[in-house]
Amino acid sequence: MGRRSFTVRDMTEILMHWQAGRSIRQIARSLGVDRTTVRKYARLASSLGYRPQQTNPSASSPVPAAQAQAGQALSAAEWASILQAHSAELGGLTPRSAVFAEITRYHAAIEAGLETNCATTVWQRLHDEHGLQASLRSFRRYLHEYLPEYCQRVQPTVLRDDPPPGQEAQVDFGYLGLWYDPDMGRKRKVWAFCMVLAHSRHMFVSVVTKIDQSAWLQAHVDAFAFFGGTPAVLVIDNLKAGVLRADLYDPQLNRGYEELAAYYGVLIDPCRAGHPKDKPRVERPMPYIRDSFFAGRLFDSLPEINQNAARWCLAVAGLRIHGTTHQRPLEVFQQIEAPTLQPLPAQPFEPVTWTQAKVAPDCHAQVARALYSIPYCYQGKPMLGKTLAVRLSERTVEFYLDRELVKTHLRAKDRRRQTDWNDYPPEKAHFYQRTPDWCRFQAAALGPAVSHVVAELLSRHKLHYLRQCQGIIGLADKYGAPRLNAACQRALAFDDPAYRTIRNILHHGLEGQIPLPLTTPDPATPEPGAYLHGPEQLFNPYHPPDERKDIHG
Numbered sequence: 001m002g003r004r005s006f007t008v009r010d011m012t013e014i015l016m017h018w019q020a021g022r023s024i025r026q027i028a029r030s031l032g033v034d035r036t037t038v039r040k041y042a043r044l045a046s047s048l049g050y051r052p053q054q055t056n057p058s059a060s061s062p063v064p065a066a067q068a069q070a071g072q073a074l075s076a077a078e079w080a081s082i083l084q085a086h087s088a089e090l091g092g093l094t095p096r097s098a099v100f101a102e103i104t105r106y107h108a109a110i111e112a113g114l115e116t117n118c119a120t121t122v123w124q125r126l127h128d129e130h131g132l133q134a135s136l137r138s139f140r141r142y143l144h145e146y147l148p149e150y151c152q153r154v155q156p157t158v159l160r161d162d163p164p165p166g167q168e169a170q171v172d173f174g175y176l177g178l179w180y181d182p183d184m185g186r187k188r189k190v191w192a193f194c195m196v197l198a199h200s201r202h203m204f205v206s207v208v209t210k211i212d213q214s215a216w217l218q219a220h221v222d223a224f225a226f227f228g229g230t231p232a233v234l235v236i237d238n239l240k241a242g243v244l245r246a247d248l249y250d251p252q253l254n255r256g257y258e259e260l261a262a263y264y265g266v267l268i269d270p271c272r273a274g275h276p277k278d279k280p281r282v283e284r285p286m287p288y289i290r291d292s293f294f295a296g297r298l299f300d301s302l303p304e305i306n307q308n309a310a311r312w313c314l315a316v317a318g319l320r321i322h323g324t325t326h327q328r329p330l331e332v333f334q335q336i337e338a339p340t341l342q343p344l345p346a347q348p349f350e351p352v353t354w355t356q357a358k359v360a361p362d363c364h365a366q367v368a369r370a371l372y373s374i375p376y377c378y379q380g381k382p383m384l385g386k387t388l389a390v391r392l393s394e395r396t397v398e399f400y401l402d403r404e405l406v407k408t409h410l411r412a413k414d415r416r417r418q419t420d421w422n423d424y425p426p427e428k429a430h431f432y433q434r435t436p437d438w439c440r441f442q443a444a445a446l447g448p449a450v451s452h453v454v455a456e457l458l459s460r461h462k463l464h465y466l467r468q469c470q471g472i473i474g475l476a477d478k479y480g481a482p483r484l485n486a487a488c489q490r491a492l493a494f495d496d497p498a499y500r501t502i503r504n505i506l507h508h509g510l511e512g513q514i515p516l517p518l519t520t521p522d523p524a525t526p527e528p529g530a531y532l533h534g535p536e537q538l539f540n541p542y543h544p545p546d547e548r549k550d551i552h553g
Helices: 008-019 024-031 035-047 065-070 076-085 098-104 107-114 119-129 136-146 213-227 255-264 285-294 302-317 329-340 426-433 436-446 448-460 462-479 481-493 499-507 545-552
Strands: 168-181 186-197 203-208 233-236 243-245 267-270 353-358 364-367 370-373 387-392 396-401 404-410
Touching (some): 024 035, 119 136, 168 285, 186 213, 186 285, 203 213, 203 285, 213 255, 213 353, 255 267, 285 302, 353 364, 364 387, 436 462, 436 481, 462 481
Antiparallel strands (some): 168 186, 364 370, 387 396, 396 404
């Protein structure tokens, strides 16, 4: 057998076969090597304390003697490291090239990196952060030679023609993983919003902790600001934050998303349901974002994540040689695509959220954990029980019925109530609308005695006597202001300015009689007080006998 050149991979195969318990003859025949060569590597392993697996005659399974001698059975990578460390004993074993010799110095870091990242990301980080000079192609050859278990089979792809510059951007949300939030002291799920310009492949990435309408719209606003313009068409997935009902011919978009598209002058083109390859230019970068930017890194806050994401889009993703275009996306964007984007409006779009709310029997609807009053009747239609569309912005809340604006409120704080008493039927809201100040104002217009009575009652206790004041003022609708003022004057003369007293005076027409002067009470006689109870009390001469129960009962 002629002399052949051995690589580290050939040697590790010999040791793996030897560790499995195969004989020298079997190894030489299987691998096509000389038995002397096999013995040389077997002697090195034995001198280090390793033994091949032996079959136990009294048992049906092999006894792992190598594991008992050296702690555990070794992998191909571990045998490769041992061979590198003992190359002098094997006659000056070295990698087959100077490039592999450079990469070998990072072998441990490569293995550690491949546990969480793909080969391209491991190479990129070693190249940028540790000064590795070898090319990505040489790095991949090294992996195929020494770490074949980490190499994946490349799948064929069908390429589509690129759209013209500025024509199309593709949008998607992708799950990144778990991020430890130091402020909350626990791990949180995070997602990446990604927008890729289809011609240049330049991308924008924003990381969020929840996927909702607000995050979806704000990410679009940030993406357009990042690119400095807008494309003509947005190709999106059928995410609920953007598409309410997926349909090839007539998709129903979220109303907030419709407003954003109209504001920036872009066309929304949802993909077919269940066909993610309709937007391949954003589907493929999602694993790349997860691997190159996020995996294996620590961040202290969400703003820090997004600041690093913006830098990564420019310095790493933007300057990589794209596998399809074989150009740097940032350079293509700056030279070709950026001038073709539509200009941004003078003011950025204010993201809004559209939701639904049902009008409760108390004429209120709950939105974002706050209550807002709704008219009990709108254009002759009763609103109680109706489900309204709600436009929720940072400052206002708008309620719509069949795209007609029903009510607008300033946005209330969490768990607060915004009530417009005009939304209630008049007979239901009188008590709440007719405040003490309202009572004082109305009483002053009815006469000085009425004003005196109302002021006297409210001075005692505003809430307790508020309804009495409302009732006294309401008597003017039935008896007129002059009679009411005279009745109040008579009640004040008897020091009994109560609603029932004034009502009974008016009912019996006593407001026109001249009141008798009050007699000075005898100190020996107990004072009956404001109210008379029981037959033992003297009859009050200022009220007819048949009114005693109404007035004092």
